[in-house]
Amino acid sequence: MKVVITGASAGIGRALAETFARHGHAALVVARREARLVALCRDLGDRYRVAAYPLALDLTHADAAEVLFQEAVRRFDKVHVLINNAGMSPYQDFCELSSCDLRQILALNVQALTELCHRFIPHMVDHGEPSHVVNVGSVGGYAPLPYFSVYTGTKHYVRVFTNLLHHEYRGTNVRVSALHPGGVLTEFPELAGQRVRPWAQRGMLTPERVAELAYPAILRGQRAIIPGSTNKLAVTVGKVLPFPWAIRIMTLIYRLSVTKTDPTYRRCQGPS
Numbered sequence: 001m002k003v004v005i006t007g008a009s010a011g012i013g014r015a016l017a018e019t020f021a022r023h024g025h026a027a028l029v030v031a032r033r034e035a036r037l038v039a040l041c042r043d044l045g046d047r048y049r050v051a052a053y054p055l056a057l058d059l060t061h062a063d064a065a066e067v068l069f070q071e072a073v074r075r076f077d078k079v080h081v082l083i084n085n086a087g088m089s090p091y092q093d094f095c096e097l098s099s100c101d102l103r104q105i106l107a108l109n110v111q112a113l114t115e116l117c118h119r120f121i122p123h124m125v126d127h128g129e130p131s132h133v134v135n136v137g138s139v140g141g142y143a144p145l146p147y148f149s150v151y152t153g154t155k156h157y158v159r160v161f162t163n164l165l166h167h168e169y170r171g172t173n174v175r176v177s178a179l180h181p182g183g184v185l186t187e188f189p190e191l192a193g194q195r196v197r198p199w200a201q202r203g204m205l206t207p208e209r210v211a212e213l214a215y216p217a218i219l220r221g222q223r224a225i226i227p228g229s230t231n232k233l234a235v236t237v238g239k240v241l242p243f244p245w246a247i248r249i250m251t252l253i254y255r256l257s258v259t260k261t262d263p264t265y266r267r268c269q270g271p272s
């Protein structure tokens with residue numbers, strides 16, 4: 001299969017690229033840090049003898065979905081797997097976020113993901129071969145995450161949107177899944193401005209483990225993929241408990257496991 005993965009220069013996206021390559025699939029890997037993508041592609045080619053291509057692209061740019069689609073079709077002709085993995089958010093009070101932060105979170109987590117589905121699904125339906133779309137959400141799509149109001153909102157969008165796409169395309173060759181991680185040992189917490197206490201890190205999954213758990217579930221076309229028992233528990237909290245109880249529990253967990261630091265995301269270039 002020919003696979004497109006966004007946010008593949010680090011964390012879960014990188015681990016998914018490795019897992020797909022290990023199973024013999026060619027990949028187009030996308031993110032902003034080109035040197036990392038080039039090194040990843042070289043590594044995947046050397047280790048697994050698969051074709052892997054880098055594409056340096058900021059997915060928050062207005063024409064990004066079109067640029068990515070054209071490059072994917074140029075490289076592969078037919079694309080069989082799209083993984084919308086890139087996502088971000090500072091861990092801050094709502095009013096600490098700048099307007100530019102808001103635009104960036106929404107553009108990446110919602111707009112780019114939606115446009116890429118809109119571009120690739122008709123292409124997959126047209127070529128007719130077994131295909132998969134995977135949108136990476138979060139346990140935050142089920143359980144409320146304190147100091148992540150906008151982020152949690154975007155991940156609710158990813159969950160609901162993906163459920164509906166799964167339903168809409170169930171009679172076609174395209175299977176649509178959402179992968180909902182939570183607490184993964186990637187760059188995400190530090191970039192967001194979270195210092196995770198050592199005891200809490202012990203309960204977190206590695207991105208490699210997430211990818212390993214997700215791979216067979218993606219190929220089965222599972223609608224919602226929740227890797228790991230701790231994350232399943234957090235999802236149950238969000239599903240079963242009324243909001244006032246769920247937010248109390250999640251706030252307590254965050255208070256015990258995370259300290260707030262300064263986000264180290266590339267700061268927004270634009271009006272604050």
Ligand SMILES: NC(=O)c1ccc[n+]([C@@H]2O[C@H](COP(=O)([O-])OP(=O)(O)OC[C@H]3O[C@@H](n4cnc5c(N)ncnc54)[C@H](OP(=O)(O)O)[C@@H]3O)[C@@H](O)[C@H]2O)c1
Nearest residue numbers: 007009010011012031032033059087138183184186187188
């Ligand atoms: N880690 C967790 O605990 C956790 C929990 C729940 C959900 N998730 C979700 O899982 C997904 C992956 O997270 P992760 O933990 O692997 O994060 P990560 O280590 O921070 O990686 C994020 C990836 O997204 C790319 N990216 C960020 N902004 C981009 C932009 N504007 N254009 C293109 N690429 C961009 C980054 O590459 P460049 O900087 O090179 O562009 C990087 O490859 C996200 O959707 C996140 O919300 C993570």
